[in-house]
Amino acid sequence: MPPRDHAIPAGKPVTSLDEVLVDCRNAALTFGRGATAVVAVHGANLWVRSADRLAIVGPSGSGKSSLLHLLAGLEQTTSGTVTWPALDGPGGIGIVFQGDSLIAALDVVENTALPLVLAGVPDGEAHRLAAEALALVDAADLAERLPEEISGGQAQRVAAARVLAQSPRLILADEPTGRLDHTTGGHVLDALLTAADQTGAALVVTTHDPAIAARLTTRLAMRGGRLLTVDEPQEAS
Template identity: 65%
Template sequence: MNAPMSARAPADTVLVSCQNVARTFGRGAGAVVAVHGTYCLVRAHDRVAVMGPSGSGKSTLLHLMAGLERPTGGTVTWPGFSADGGLRARDVGVVFQSPSLINTLDVAENAGLPLVLAGRPEAEARRQALEALDLVGAGDLMGKLPQELSGGQAQRVAIARVLALRPRLVLADEPTGQLDRVTGRYIVDVLLGVADQIGAALVVSTHDPSVGERFPARWTMSDGRLTVPFDSGPPTAGATHRGDTP
């Protein structure tokens, strides 16, 4: 794997900057504002839990940070990733609530799929996939098919699939939402441990207080509005206290 990012970027390097970012779905009377004008930063070594109930806007915020959604207001930039502040596919890895593995591919093939799609040689893709599986403690599963895995095992493979591209920022959207408490705690252990090993920043959305308490920085989403307490850990939102207040 690549050298940890701590050797490549100072801790204060801003990876994602959201400036007055909003996202509305639909138009007219039926429009739904998922995220109101929000200000926040994610820096190179951050560990952030975005907390709030279902429907509060957590997933939309992470999708905006990942470039999967385009804001309908404000700007999202990635100044720490390239000279022009843009985003490359390998910079950000997204772990979804559902593993969404391909049933006809074994574990090693699933983990290496992003590399294959990126045009990497098959041997290189397999090597990096196996390295990623070892990082999440799933190397012994490499020949199994998804239907042979438990929920926790499948989620570890999904995390390995993200790590195979060696991202500098990992965004995990309710990664424990479909798991029991014990397995969910283990998955959080995996995410935190791997983020340390590869030197990536980590942002996790969750409605579970037991997950949130594992993170030094805790942001709160409520009705599409983000609040970043000053005492929630490292300063990840500049001088803003309420996410919708400059």
């Protein structure tokens, strides 16, 4: 069954605050076959709801990113199911990947607008939405810079803005602070939380940093590909 804090009691009407965006039931993911097979996720059960601020915590190799990829529809389950009851499939999901993801030849606003342009949004409207998203993450002043002209923390904020410009109902962020110092990582999480609050999106963040996880409402732990516990966050030191 899904973790208790992420289950909706039987018979309770679904509201805008507890609407289930992702229903993950006994979902497993295995890479390879036979003796060389590696089980990245073992039978995970999880509901992600529309008001969630959720951290998935664990060391490198614990299966956090693999689980996130299942939630995003980037990988298909080997067994079990992942469905998106309140979304148009995984299309209502925006993903902030770890590390560099900006196109070097495009400036910041062009990078932010690119997914919208590719989706058929007219250039002017795409750039307007991109500028609004950059303002949400306090990066409006970077609009005309190239990726090589901004810092790693700024690039992660731009990556977040690129997702936010698409107005997703669920934001999945895979170790968005993993390559950043503590202060810069805190600013990136500030941007994600603020943007999720302002756009009404749910937010799921994978992290190995307990201080980052402590700032989200609920924390799940992964070890060896298994989703182990649901913890209430503790204050960051």
